Structure formats: structure tokens, C-alpha cells
Amino acid sequence: MSQDHSLNPETMPHDPSKATTEGKHKFLGLWFFLGGETVLFACFFGTFIALRNSTAGGPTSQELFGLELVFLMTVLLLTSSLTSVYAIYHMKNNDFKKMQLWFGITALLGIGFLACELYEFAHYITEYGFTFRSSAFGSAFYTLVGFHGGHVIFGLSWLIALMVRNAKRGLNLYNAPKYNTFSLYWHFIDVVWVFIFTVVYLMGAVS
Amino acid sequence: MNGWMGKIRAVLMLSILSLVLAACGKENLTALDPKGYGADTSMDMIILTTLIMVVVFLVVIIVYSIVLVRFRRKKGQENYIPKQVEGNHTLEMVWTAIPIVLVLIMGVPAVMTVFDLADESEASDSINIEVTGNQYWWHFNYAGEEVVTSQDLYIPTGEKVYLNMQSSDVIHSFWVPSISGKMDVNPENVNTMYIEAYEEGVYWGKCAELCGPSHSLMDFKVIAVSPEEFDQWIADMQSVDPADEPQDAVAQEGKELFEANNCMGCHAIGSSPSAVGPNLTNFGDRTKIAGFLEPTEENLVDWIMDPESIKPGNKMTGKYPNLSEDEASSIAAYLMQLKPSEVTPESVGGIN
Amino acid sequence: MNNENMNIDKINSFQKQQNKEEMKKQIITFVLMIAFTVVAFAVVASGLEAIYAVPLILILAVVQVGFQFYYFMHMKDEGHEVPAALIYGGIWVAILVALTMATIIWW
């Protein structure tokens, strides 16, 4: 049960993120939370699917969506998933500096993604007058994509807080699980995005 | 001694009898005494499932009673430890399998009746009525007939009448228990159901989906008349001319007031499809005022003077300038003489 | 509170080798994911008819997400049985929800 004397061991265990009881709890807790998030996003997706043609005379998805930007955003987010895998790889090798570096890149890619999304929203609003209040489709679109964006913002703040807080302290058994749970969360954000680009943008562009 | 035993017995018999009678409820309202196809079909399912449930409950209660009688801890056995039984495969199979069978026995007819009641294949050559639910009244438009009415829905007996229902505001639900089960009236789509009444009569209808403060007052009636009378009624309704002047002087004044206060802005007389407020073409024949008040001029005056106190949250309140009591009673006199047809609720036995 | 004494050398080299192997798989995963994405976008850009395109891109998405879960998120590794069960539970409910919203709100 007691961990604090093993907080700074001579050698790191094989997987520092799951070596402590707290670590195991965090790891499982986050996974289960993601199970709930699956349903949460499914409900937003469901709502979107039900309302995606309810444009009330406003712009339709075919008129709005351009695929280039979305492709760029996808690549940014997918790559950031890979870079966070790299970071965890270095965590397992107990190489704190490289881990921070790769997480840093992850954060930058995430910020890039967000910037694109903000640009996209601004574009729809100014060019097409397409807002949250235009139509049921507008409400559903901004809510679904916006909730995902909100998750990205939350993830970024979490990551940055972790990196700043631990920059001087290095890796230990107390913060390793935190990095690990973050990376799981970040992958999940990516998973959701895969469905967003498929269901919202690609399916919006075909039919 | 014997005397009061007898009295008790008599009282008991009487109260049981009255309970049995009361258990069915009011004849033209209860679902337990079906007078139409939908209610009949539902009743079949209700009886089937109830019978099965009674049997299941008896089984449970018999085992339960035996357990309670036989296996209570007895005096002098305080330290007795019964055999610790883990389970019994056969028994567990039995009480899994039997419910499955029972569920199937209920499930199959349930599915069949659901499809039966949703059957729309005869819709195109039947009477179709557009039903609009409003807070807190019902609008009926006989498709292709140029007949519009509200609150009292006239239908012919012995045939399916298709109702195409939509709401103008929030969700309502159309329910005439003794004729048919209910169907929601949604704002975003048209729901279709059919009703068929077996016998002539006046049947109570109720709104069954919470729709605001006066939800419980959104009553309406279905008036089932013979097919000939129905044709007669349609013809009578079609021949109404809203411009006709009433005979009576007070009513005539009422008509002027009715127009002067722009009541026509909301209420139509005749076949105009406008439905901001209830259509008043055959107001004088209505079973009730505002759906639930006795159809007297007094009640109508009260309604006109202060609808809010009668149906809280209704949309008539405040839509017209204050009227004096006299003006209101003139209007009432005008409205009460709007009796275009011989075919009325009274002609099929009246409302009881 | 320094990490000097968590010396890299002290991690045994077998473990490190394993991590490397693992990382290779991760990169393959990533390449596949990008490939799926490109295909999905290409399918749509090519103007394929909706009845073919929609199922296709949905399948691509599902496979890609499978990769994320099993490789990036290590759901294939041991110790992930309960998380996997609950994720599948969530996916099951998610499918029910999406299916409902796509079918019985049809007017």
C-alpha cells in the first residue's frame, strides 16, 4: 500500500506507469472513463446524424466542407498520436528529456490542430453566416465538433501543466502514471476525430 | 348477534358489488369496456397478459406461503443450522425455461397486434381527418370535404377513420379510451392512426401527454353516428354560410360584437382551415364548453370574461379588449345558436 | 529528487530491445493509419457514389480505430481485459445509439 519510500527508486520498474497501486488505479479509472466517453460521443454523433440534413434553408454540408483543411487537421492529430507513443517509449526507457521533447512536439501538433479548427469555424461564420443558431444542422455540427475541440483544449492544458510541473523534477513513480493516463486520453481524442472526419466531413461531402 | 352479522354481511356484499361495478368505470370513458376496434385489440392483449400474470403470481405466492409457514425458525431450534444448498440445476432450468415460454406466448400476439394497429393499407379509400393538437384544444379538418370543426369529432360507426395528427406547439396525445389506444401528436411529423367505433355514442377523449398547466382540461369527445347521419352531418356542415344573420336580436348584436372585437382573427365559422383558435361552426351543438364545462350560456359568459381562471395558460387570455358582462352574453347568445345540423350529440344519446 | 540515479544503463538491455520491437510495430501502425486516411479521403474526392463510399469509409474508420486501441493504446497487452470489456460495452451502447438516431427519427 505504501508508496512514498519507493518514489525515487534506484531503478525504474519495467512499466513505471503501472508499478504503483495509485498508478494502476489511474490507469483503470481512465480506461473506464473512456468507456463512458464512448457513449457520450455516440450521443453527439447520433444527434448529428439525425439532424445533418436539417439545414432549414441554410448552408448544407456539401456547400460548406472543403476536404483539404480537414485532411491537414487529420494528419496533425494522427501524428500527434504517434509522437505521444514515442514519448511513452522514452518513458519506458527512463529517458526523461526525450520524453518531454516528444510530448512537447505532441503539444505543438495539438495546438496546430486547434488553430486549424478555429480558422475553420471562423471561416464558416464569416463566409457563410453559418452559426450555432442557423439551423438544427448548425447546432449539431458545432456541438459535436466543438465538444471534440473542447477535449483537445482540456488535453493540451493537462499536458502542459504536467510538463511544466515536472520539468525540474524528472520522472518518478508518482508522475509517470499521470503522463501515461494523459497519453491514453490523447489517443482517445484521436479516435473520436477519426469518426468525426468520416461521419461529419467525408459523409457530408459525398451524399 | 345474528342481526349484526347479517348487517355486516349485507354491507360487505354491497360494497363488493359496488367495487366490481365501479371497477369498470364510467361507461363512455373506461378502457375496460371497449366500444371500438383499437380498444378491443388492446383489451385482448390486456386480458391475455393479465391471465398469465395471475398464474405466475399464484405460483410465486404459493411457494412463498409454504416457505413462510414451514421454514420459520421454531422454538428450541435456535442453534439449528440448515443444510447449505448451493443450487439445483434442474430447478434453475425449469424456472428459466417456463418464463421464456410465457414470454413467447405473450410476445407473438403482441407483435401481431402492433402490426395490425399500424396497418395503413386502407387509408386511401377511407375517411381521412387531419387532427391538430393545440394548447389546449383539438382541431379537426375533414380532408377533401371542406368541413372543419373542433373539440367534438364526428365519425361514422363501423368503419375505419384515419387520423393524420400533428401538433402546432408541444406534444399532445390523442386518447379515446373506450374506442382506441393513444397516439402522440408531435410537432415535427404527422402520425397516422385509425379508429373505428362499433356503436353510436358520445365518447370521452383525453390528452395524454403533459402539455402545460391545463393539460388535464384538454378533453374532447368523439361522436360516433350512423353512416347515414354522418353524411347528413357533413352536408349540413358544408352548407353553413358564416355570413348568415341570426334570427334573434341579441344574437345578432352578439355577431356584431364578435366581429368588432376581431374574434374572427382566431376563430373561424365555416370551413376556413385557419386554426389559431377553435373553429366555432357548430358551437351550439357542442357537448361541452372548453372541453369540460356544461354547455350553458352562463358558463360560456364566464369563459369569455376570464378564460384564464378556467383553463390556466390558454392562449385566448388577453387576445381581445375587455368585454362587459352584457357584451359577453350577447356573444354567447350568438355562439349558442350556431346549430347547423340535426345530427347532434343528443341524437346519439347525449353525453352522460 | 534528481533523475540521474535513474540511470538509463540500469535498465536491462533485454527490456530495451523489447521496447524497440514494440516501437517498430507502432510505426507500422501509424503508416497504416495514414494510409487508411488517405484512401478514405481519396474515395470521397474521387466522387464515388454514396452507397459504396459510405460503407467503405466507415469500415476504414473502424479498422483504423481498432489499430489505435490495440496498438497505440495497448489494448492487446495483458492486464487490459477489464478495460477491453468495458470499452466493448461502451461501443455496444454507442452502436445502439447511433443506429437508433439514424433509423427511427426518420421524418
Place this chain on the structure above:
Amino acid sequence: MSIATTQKKGFGAVLWDYLTTVDHKKIGNMYIAAGAFFFLIGGLEALIIRIQLIKPENDFISAGLYNEMITMHGTTMIFFAATPILIGFMNAIMPLQIGARDVAFPFLNSLGFWLFFFGGVLLNLSWIFGGGAPDAGWTSYAPLSLQSPGHGVDFYVMGLQLSGAGTLMGGINFIVTIVTMRAPGMTYMRMPLFTWTTFVTSILILFAFPALTVGLFLLMFDRMFGSAFFDVALGGNAIIWQHLFWIFGHPEVYILILPAFGIFSEIIPAFSKKRLFGYTSMVFATFLIAFLGFMVWAHHMFTVGLGPVANAIFAVATMAIAVPTGIKIFNWLATMWGGSITINSAMLWALAFIPSFTIGGMTGVMLGAASADYQYHDTYFVVAHFHYVIVGGVVFGIFAATHYWYPKMFGRILHEGLGKLSFWLFFIGFHLTFFIQHFLGLMGMPRRYWVFLENQGLDTGNLISTIGAFLMGLGTIVVLINVVYTAVKGKKVSGDPWDARTLEWAIPSPPPEYNFKQLPLVRGLDPLWIEKTEGKGKMTPAEPVVDIHMPNGSIYPFIMTIGFFIASIGFIFQVDNNVWLLAVYFGMALALGTMVVRSLKDDHGYHIHKEDLEREAD
């Protein structure tokens, strides 16, 4: 209640102790106490409803107020009385049953409690500040809920959002606890049934509450920010709300009943002196109910017009739930069969549950037959159904658990005589109130009716129903008297007053803050019973006496909740005046800031030292 255990401290110290506690037992007590408080409020609302319906065309309360009353009654009872009281028992008992010293996330546990509590407070503040309480029914169907004037529905949205987040945290916490913190030897298939139902209930919470969260978000956006999800004019669709609500709502009813099933599965074996019959099938049935529970929600929507195919599928799926539930009923009967049954007040509630719930379940199956439901739907038949399952199942379960576990939680035993009196009052009142409602419904009385009309044959039934409700009220008051009396004068008891079977009875009553001095070694199902019949009569330790690691208490959960509470109020009123956005910003800053502080500050907890433990007697 729990003051008794901390007598010596001053009031301020006790208050601080409870505000900062992360001890699952104290949190459990707080859940139960707060839930009981809301139960009284909900019950009072029920009595007002029944007074209004005592005679035809009564005008005891106005139409608008009546709708507020039913909405608040339903919402309060479901979200703020029944659910939290059950979560309270899970908190207080489940870790003891698996031989754990704590839950996995003590901090989150406390946060979850405060979020629930302030959610309930917020909801009830609508009476005063909302320009009227919410009035669109506990189901809050759009578009009625959009049209509802004042801020009532906004309070509903924010109150449920807060407490929903809290409940979700509780659920995750319990799942992790059960997966990782079982004592040595406590395999899954040795867990007591109450632990199993806690586990499955938590899974239901995890998958069901997000649907409510989303529904509430959509409603909030429509009401407060002008979106158009349910606005037909802009292409919105109000049926989406119904789906989301019931995708949550139906699992929610199993969230309520499964823990109650767990409670009865503990009490019936304990007082029959027999092990639970068919343990494996009981576990299996619990999972099956949960699984099927997610596939039947549209049975609340049979009359919506989803079409015959959907109605048929959902009808059959609904009826199928009778099978696993039946397995349970018969297993309980078989447990008692051949046993040696003691009837005391805890067992009385359990015994009364079986026929009462069976009636409710059977009317449920009758409702499941869609073509019959066209008649039942939205009538008093449905009201009768769900009060039979909820009161006859869940509330009876709560009363049973209170009598059964009170000695464990507070070290004193409830008074038997008062217990029996309250039982009979409540039991008779319950059947009087709700049995007759089946007939009222079939006789044409829709639910949510402010008045019923004269001469419709509904007078006698409603009068009887109202009389019954007052008997239930009396019963509840007797329970309260019993609790107060016991807290002051009740008989003190040992760790195992019932000669029971599971681990929680192996430790003193009330349990020390670390629960188990040494983690016990579990050798099978009903571990304590095994030791009593085949061992030395008490648990064998699985470890030597060692230092015990304990989490530190924390005021942060409370502060974070206050932050969210303030922000919620801001959201509600910013519609009227932008100044309220300040409250949103301030509240969020407070909450998020606390979150940041909490995550930046390391907190390693503390240790109870071995020497101190050894000094304490067993």
C-alpha cells in the same frame, strides 16, 4: 446520526471533519443522510400531490404549481433520494465486503458526493429563485421544456448536470475499487451479491449517464444559447430528447433496482441461515438484466409513432427481462426453502418485497406488450407500475438495508418494536395507495392530471389512494423516530449482531477508519460463515500487522463544487443579464484553479503506524 461516533469534538471540528473527509464510510453516511433529507422533501411533495387529488376538481394547489410539484417529486425522488441513498450504502458497505481499506479514488469519492449534494440544493433553490420550479415533468420532454417560463427548467438542467457528474465519478470509483482492491482470496466468484450488484450498477452508470449529460447539454444550449436541436422551425427534432432521455432513463431504473436486489440477496441468506441459492445464476442474471436494460428504452415511446417494426422489437426485448428477474425471485424463494427463517424488521422488508415487486414487475411486462400499452401509456396504470417496483423494490430495499446495516455503521441496533410498527404502516399504506391506481388508469385517468372531473367514477379510488399515502407518511415518521431514538438510546452491539456471513461482519461496529487491521484471507463465498463453521470463528489475516497507508482529507472537493455551483447559477441567469457571466467565469476559475492546485501539489497521504495499531484492542 453519525455525530454519535465523534462526540468529543466540538461542532466546528466535526463540521470540518465532514467537509474534508475522504473516508468512504463517512461519505457513505453523508450520502444516506442527504438522500434521506431529499426523500422527505420528495415525500412531502407526494403528499401535496395526493391532497390535491383527494377529491374531484379540487383546488388545493393551482395547475401550474401542480406540474411543478410532480416534476420536483419525480426528479427529487429518483436523482436525489433513491440513487444517492443506494450509493451511500455502496460506499459504506461494499469496501468492507471485499476486504478493502478504502476505495480506489477517495478524493473523487468526496467530490462526487459534494457534486450530488449541491446539484440537489440547486434544483430545490428553483422554488425560491427560479420564478417557479421546473414544470415539464421529470422527463422534461421538449418542446414543453423549452417553452416553460421562468428558470425552473434551467435549474433542472444544471442541477442534474452537477449531480450526474458526481454520480459518474462514483461509478468509475466503484468499478476500479472492485477490480483492484479485493482482499487476498476474494476472487470475483466469491464476492457477495451486493458487491456484484454494485459493480454492475456502476457499469450501468458509466454507460447510461453520458446519454443524460448529452441530452441536458442540448436542452441547455437550446434554452440558454439559442441553438435549435429541438426547435422544429429550424429543423430540430424533439424526439431526439426522448431517445437520449430514455437511453439513460431505462438503465437508470435498473441502477435503482439492482442494488436493492443486492441488499435482499444479503439479507435473505443471513436470516434464513442458508447460503444464497444459485449464486452463479444470480450473478449471471444481474449481468443479463443490465445487458437487456440497454435495449428496451423505446418501451417508454410506444405511442410516439416510431412505427410497428420498432415497437415490435422493443416489445419483445422488454418482455425478455422477465426471465432473468424471474430467476432471481425464484432463487430467493429457494434460498428460504429449507432454511430457518428469523423474522425481524430487516427481514420483514425483504419478505414484503417479494410479492410487492413481483406485482410491479408483472405490470411492467404487461406494459411491455406494446399494443396494450397504447391503453396504459401515460395513465395511472403506469404510475402504479413504477411505484410498485420503485417503492416496493427500491424503497423497501433501502429500509431493509437501514435495519440490516445500521448496527454495522453506527454500532447500535434499531428498535425492533418501532421497526415493525413502521413496516406495517408503510406496507399497508403502500398497497392502499398504489394498487387502486392500476384501475384508475384503466378507467381513463391519465397521469399528470392536476384535476380529475366529477362523475367519471374516479372519486373513490383517488380517495383511497390519498389515505394510503398518509399511512406511508406515518410509517416514514416512525422510521425517523426510530433512528433518532437509537442514535441516543439504542442498544450497543458487537461486530456481528446477526450471526451473518460476509466480511463486513468480521470487523468491529462501527468499523475503524482503516477497516481491517490486517487484510483477511478469503477462503470462499461467505468467508465469515466459513470461518464460523469450519475455522476458528474469525478471519485469518493474510498479512502481518504493518503500517497502513491512508489518504489525507481535503477541502478541495468542496471548494471545487462550490465553484461549479456558482458557475451553474451564472449560466442560469446570464440569459437575463450578461453580468451573470461574471459568476460563470468566477465559478469556473475557482473550480478549475482548485483542480490545478490539487494536481500540482503532491499528496502522498499518511501512515497509521504498526505500533499504534498493535496497541489497539481487536
